[in-house]
Amino acid sequence: MAKDKMISKHKFNKKYFMKYWQLYAMMVLPLLYFIIFKYLPMFGNVLAFRRYRPGMSPFGTEWVGLRYFRLFFKDPAFWNAFKNTLVLSLLNLVINFPIPIIFALLLNEIRNRFFKKAVQTISYMPRFISTVVVIAMCGEILSPSSGIVNIIRMHLGKEPIYFMNLPEWFRMIYILLDTWQFTGWTAIIYLAAISGISPDMYEAATIDGANRFQQIISITIPTIMPTIMVMLILNVGRLLSLGFEKILLMYTPTNSGVSDIIDTLVYRVGLANQNYSYATAIGLFSGIIGIILVTSSNTLSRRITGESIY
Amino acid sequence: MKIYATRSSRILDAAINIVMILTILTCLVPFIYILALSLSSPRAIVNNEVFLLPKDINVESYKQIFTYPNFFTAYGNTLQYTIFGTAISLFLMVLFAYPLSKSWLIGNRPLMKLVVFSMFFTGGLIPNYLLISYLHLTNTRWAMLIPFAINPFNLILLINFFRSMPVELEDAALIDGLDYFGILTKIILPLSSAGLATVGLYTAVFFWNDWFNGLIYLKSSQFPVMLFLRNIVNGTSMVGDAAGAADKSTIGISIKGAVIIVTTLPIIAIYPFLQKYFVKGVMIGSIKG
8 A cells, every 4th residue: 555645645634633643642752752851952052041040940040142152262171172172083083984984895805704794793892882891991901000001011121101191192092992992883884885786796897807906996985985975974963072971081180181072171161060051052052063064064965976864 | 706816816815804803803802801800819910910811810809899789789770770771762762663654644754853853963961961950850760761761863773674564564454453552562563573672782782881871960879880880990989998008909900800891791791692683773774864
């Protein structure tokens, strides 16, 4: 039965509702959830323009206009956090965006099915581990007194390094942990795209004398380009929202110069210092930049490659 | 497809195999190392004798964490949050995903837009925090369960899963006099184990691993085990209280290791069984739209 055609035929009236009331009834609870827990906080962002006093309405007490925005624009802590966020996420994008693609391409070339399966299973696993555990393990491995890395360094006659505390190591550790945790997982999406490529294309290329490397370059990569673009748009949109919890766990007073990002600033200003309106303004600002980044990269991608996520 | 084993092809194979073996090692070695630490004696750890195999094998640190009342409470809390959180989450998501999978239903489109928009724009930390406290959920266990009941990504995955079910099944059931509640519970759900397992695993992993919401919303007796671990790592929580001050840090290392292993084990244990489902799940979810 072609139900899709019924859209135009039907009007929403009592008869229609009586026929499908159960479907509508099912949606009541989840819809309430969305309104309360997803949309109400969005409206709660008006706090950025209103002064909040504890104990008062959650939407603040009086309008103060752009006061908080002006405040944080003058705040060097904000600009430092903004810079750190941008540097860290751009580095992360440049390094951790291509790695899963390369990994998927290589994985696809493994001919032994059992080995391929084993690599896949093991490489997804870190995705399921809690950030707390990841940081705790990292702390143990890189510990200056007992960590295996520094023990090896000492055996080689080098001084131990307090990796987790030094600002110059912070970015590299953050990015490598992301590589470790998400490469296998993200590669699934590319592998799915690769597995959809018709074998005929490869056969034709083999007959034409293309070697495997040439096949990767001229068949596999062009065919998965739409997937790559969609993933790129999504990543660009998330540029300002880094792994906040991970950074919070890696944060030490010593590395704060590079580890303070917008989200940790919001956390500190808002929850620790209870400066709710000020923190909301910063949060709203980065949320809006995120939206602008998604929409503009989406539009750009649609114009250039014809691919878009909506 | 037949691939001719030319020389360049063999070199490529060799290179790929080396990369893959290195990948496997980088994924596994950290766990093996932590396991070795957790099973070693403090003396061996102090003398830096532990590499990938435990030295002077003992289970002291495991015994010790099991004597902490805090650890048991936290572990129990996490179990609770995971079980109830996943149950509530699946319940609400199924209720929403099933009607939303019917693209012909009037009102479906705006509702889908509502869901998609919430993936790209959220309320932010402070408005969420104030909402939870305004609803008087802080210091109650509900603060861990309710605010995260529906993850829009998982919801869309489930919607796509329900959409892939054959329409004929439902039509036949409707003709046989079953209503939509009946179709959902008697026909759709029993056939959806793969979809439910995928989404259920993601949700369970989320609740198992969550610590931040515990930190900002709960009091210490309600803390999940990940927050307990984080407090040990931070030094906020004391470990190895029976030992002398000098021994504390080294005992701490193997205790940290033991907590890491004990809190990660359940996920590693169920993971291989659910693996075959979620790969399919991710692929369904990755279809855009």
